[in-house]
Amino acid sequence: MAPKESHFTESESEPEDESEEDEYEYEYEEENNNPPPVTAQMEALIQRVKSEKVPLRVHDVIIKGNTKTKDSVIDFQIQALKTVTSVQELLQAAQIASIRLQKLEIFDSVNVTLDAGPPGLPGTSNVIVxxxxxxxxxxxxxxxxxxPEARSWSLDGSLKLKNMLGYGDNWYNSLSYGWDQTTEVSAGVSLPRFMRLVNPVTARLSLLSQDWLKFTSYKEQTMGLSLGIISTRNHDLAYNLSWRTLTDPSQLASTSVRRQLGHNLLSHLKYTFKIDKRNSSVRPTNGFAFVSTSQLGGIFPDPRSVRYIRQEFDLRYALPLGFARAALNVGVAGGVILPWGNGFLNSRVSLSDRFFLGGNSSPVCTLGGPTSLLGFKTRGLGPSEPRREVGSKGEDAGFVTSSERDFLGGDLAVTAFADLSFDLPLKVLRDCNIHGHAFASAGSLVKLTENSFRDLSFHKYHESFRRSAGFGLIVPTTLFRMEVNYCYILKQHEHDRAKTGVQFSFSSPI
Structure with missing residues (x-):
């Protein structure tokens, strides 16, 4: 089948939102070290473009190569080409159009060519996409x-179908199977444009099952639907509606855990503001990043709906040191979650929604909120309560039946870290981007609800911080990222799950 061509002239163009251009930044690179010689007329034009604004308008845009993709999908992504008034604007608009088309992930290549307009219309240009x-x-x-901190491993797989309907749609299915911990099956679709909405729209249906019997003596199952409403470079707005069930198969849960077993309706809006100016998300050596996440739960009018307000932030900064590609990464993150409604200070937050710290994932790569505290196991620090035997009437039998404890999470979490990364002396290691690092981390997790804030003082809050330090080797590959770290626990509480020694971690390469 011969490729289709689509034309539109300047009279058919529609005005574009100027704010879209602010979402992109571009770097112009020299692609050819030996460019062909330019004529005196061309050189004069180049100098004029550099020194002054040269008027120009687009007469016609020609779209080629889309045998399956609808013309409207491409036309929507190249709106910036239609309203240019100068050569400088045209060059920038061409970059914008190319980046937007590539972000659809449905094209192997995109080529935008600028050509002269019709002979009888000076000051015009034709664009070929x-x-x-x-x-x-x-x-x-x-x-x-x-x-390793959970003594488990997971098998993750995904399958993506691109542009099946010709509207730039991406259909994806994923499966994550973790032995004795987490299993998740999900399916979803993303559309670059839905009806008259300017931003992409995503929808995802998932079924999640988590076994926390090693940490908090309960199992969790959640089935839900998530809708991405707004998604731009710096802003994301999503809505989630799901049904969650908490059960205790062991019948050894602590009193605080048993009080929250049952069914919950989750309905929340989540807004994320993100700025990431780092030169890399895996090994940043320069720049800064900031993420703020606001979440309002319980907006669905149902008495079983979990009502809470959750706020998180994460600030990172990478400082190059000027030798051995060394860089110092520092970061601080915090989060607070509180119920809302009448008597919220006397209420409690749902167990699954609280903050839990610990894990062996590098904090340098986990941008978003207070999560990792190296040397401590997943959900490895309190508050916690002992597990007790359940009586015949569902009441506490009054004596401890196990040395295990239920880790209940907290309402206020704060973490901080410093990480010094550097190249190793051997060239073969540097070529593979294998590098070393030394780190120090600290974190605190406290309870505020059920009037616990009344007993919290500055001294008690200072004493709630745990600390660890260490050094290690990082091996990044295209399949996984491996870390071998020696962690030394500087401070822990009586019932924390922490260990001094060598720890391994395998995670996603991104």
Missing amino acids: EVVECKNPVTGDIGIFTK
Whole structure:
């Protein structure tokens, strides 16, 4: 089948939101070290473009190569080309159009060519947008990742179908199977444009099952639907509606855990503001990043709906040191969650929604909130309560039946870290980006609800911080990221799950 061509002239163009151009930044690189010689007329034009604004308008845009993709999908992404008034604006608009089309992930290549306009219309230009659609619309990947702090591992796989309907739609299915911990099956779709909405729209249906019997003596099952309403470079707004069930198969849960077993309706709006100016998200050596997440739960009018307000922030800064590609990364993160409604200070937050600290994932790569505290196991620090035997009437029998404790999480969490990364002396290691690092981390987790804030003082809050330090080796590959760290626990509480020694971690390469 011959490729289709789509034309529109300047009279058919529609005005574009100027704010869209602010979402992109561009770097112009020299692609050819030996460019062909330019004529005197061309050189004069180049100098004029550099020194002054040269008027120009687009007369016609020609779209080529889209045998399956609808013309409206491409036309919406190249709106910036229609309203340019100068050569400088046209060059920037061409970059914008190319980046937007590539972000759809349905084209193998995108080429935007600028040509002279009709001979009888001086000061005009024609633009040719040529795309090559993906030859294989089906992609997938699979990986095995270990979580030593939880003594488990997981098998993760995903399958993606691209542009099946011709509207730039991406359909994806994923499966994560973790032995004795977490199993999740999900399916979803993303559309670059839905009806008259300017931003992409996503929908995801998931079924999640988590076994926390080793940590908090309960199992959790959640089935829900998530809708992405707004998604731009700096802003994200999503809505989630799900049904969650907490059960205790062991019948050894502490009193605080048993009081929250049952069914819950989750309905919340989540807004995320993100700025990331770092030169890398895996090994940043320069720049800063900031993320703020606000979440309002319980907006669905149902008495079983979990009502809470959750606020998190995460601030990072990477400082290059000027030798051995060394850089100092520092970060601080915090979060607070509180119920809302009448008597909220006397109420409690649902167990699954609280903050839990610990884990062996590098805090340098986990941007979003207070999560990792190296050297402590997943959910490895309090508050906690002893597990007790349940009587015949569902009441506490009054004596401890196990040395295990239920870790209940907290309402206020704060973490901080400092990480010094550096290249190793051997060239073969530097070529593979294998590098070393030394780190120090600290974190606190306290309870505020059920009037616990009345007993919290500055001294008690200062004493609630746990600390660890260490050094290690990081081996990044295309399949996984491996860390071998020696962690030394500087401070822990009586019932914390922490260990001084060598720890391994395998995680996603991104």
